[in-house]
Each structure stands twice: as C-alpha cells, then as structure tokens.
Amino acid sequence: MEAQRRVSRKREAIRAELLRSMDHPSAETLYARLLPEFPDLSLGTVYRNLALFRQEGEAVCVATVAGQERFDGRTDPHAHFICQRCGRVEDVALTVPDKLLRLELPGRVSGCTLTFYGVCDHCL
Amino acid sequence: MEAQRRVSRKREAIRAELLRSMDHPSAETLYARLLPEFPDLSLGTVYRNLALFRQEGEAVCVATVAGQERFDGRTDPHAHFICQRCGRVEDVALTVPDKLLRLELPGRVSGCTLTFYGVCDHCL
C-alpha cells in the first residue's frame, strides 16, 4: 500500500521556498536559502523532497544548467529562456500552440517543454 | 592564438558515428559502438571530442536522460520526443513557428528546443 505521508516543517519550508523562487533554483541554491532558517538542514533532505515533489507533480525539472538540475514550482504550461553565459533561467509567458500537441507523435505525449537559449539582457 | 586543429582517425570516427546514429546516443553509447573498430579507444576521448564538436556547433546536446547527456549530430531545427519509460529519444519533424521566435524575449536568442515527453509506441 501507499506510504503514508506526514507533514514536516522542513518539507513545507522547501515547498514554500520553491514556490516563492522565480529563478528556478537548483537543489544547492534552495539549500543555501533555507540554511539561515534551518541551520541543521541537510542537502540530502532537499534532494529527497524535490524527488518527492516531482513524483507528485508539484514540481518539475525545467533544465540542467552547468550540470545542475533546475526546478520550477510553477507547473502551469509556460516556456523558459536560459542564458548560456550566466546560467540564469527565466520564465517566458508563452505556451505551445494546441495544434502542435495534436500532431502525430511517436507515442502518448504527457507534456512538452519549449526552451530558448541565448544571452540574457543582464549579460548583454 | 587559436589552437591548431589536426585530423585524427578517432575524432573522424566519432564524428561519423554521431552523424550516422539516429538515436541521439550518450557518450557511453558512442564509445561502445566504436570500441569494436577501435579497441584502444578511451571514454575520455569521446567526451573530449564531443565537447569540441559542441563548441564548433557540429553537435548539440538535446537532452539529459537518466543522468546522461544525449547528443545529436543533426543541427537543423527539429523537435524531439523522449520516452519517460525507456529513455528513447526520437526526432520529430517539426519546427518552432517563426512567429514564436520573434517574440519579446529577455535577451538575444540563439536557439530553441521543443521537446515532448511521454511513453513511446514501443513501450505501449
């Protein structure tokens, strides 16, 4: 049977921080942000909870930048822009046209990502 | 000044294998495929040359599946389908509509990827 889920302060804090963060943080970044409030937080716990959120559909990995996975707590459909110079990941208010989703694809599609690459305004 | 580039049999073999492969192989997969012909090939060499190709724009990393980077020697614009069950990466003959590329994006865009996720026909 399904494993029972309990409410822990740290898990709630990780979830909240992820939802609050607009910059698609890595596990390490989330960890660093929560450390002041939870000095005994462990990086492993952040990873374990992110894996959990992903399973439950509460979070999504939007990209791997410089070898680090970047997460998003917003799960509504939208695109992303990734700066190849500084690694910044930004939201782009844009969804993939429905007609593209109705195409003949080699399987059962459950989702799709649209990602732009380039150099961000900040770096230019 | 720029480092001089020379022609080596192994680099050419890696390039050719990447172009011939339609399944977006990982470094390890390429290595395994070339090993019969080059029994003394080293995985490090595959990685080094892939990094090189990427720099020169001759190859692209289209996704990270199960922790492994997957490469594509085809650099013309097209989309991909990734099976979340078996990890297969397939080409999808579909380009992102030009009008999406003319949108107001937060920087200078140099490329974009469109990736579908789901379960492939083979797994269904």
Next chain:
DNA sequence: CTCTTTGCAAAGAGTTTGCAGGGTG
C-alpha cells in the same frame, strides 16, 4: 508507540582533467 522524515557521511554515476607517450603535419 508506529511509521515517516532527517542528518550525516559514504557510495554512485557521469564527466572532466593531468600527465606522459604516440600521432599528425
């Protein structure tokens, strides 16, 4: 009190790198 969650540290996995020797032009 039972079962989940966590800290800690070690283990894993993929990728990168230093160095000495072999290959290319």
Next chain:
DNA sequence: CACCCTGCAAACTCTTTGCAAAGAG
C-alpha cells in the same frame, strides 16, 4: 620536430542511499 591528440586513471561534481536518531500522528 613542434605541437596536437589520446590512454589511463585519478579527481570532481552532482545526486542517491543506508543507518540510526529525531519527529509526527
């Protein structure tokens, strides 16, 4: 023969995991 390329293995980085202790219901 100068300099690039490669094999080998160690080093690195990010992520996962085992275990015993702490926390939740």
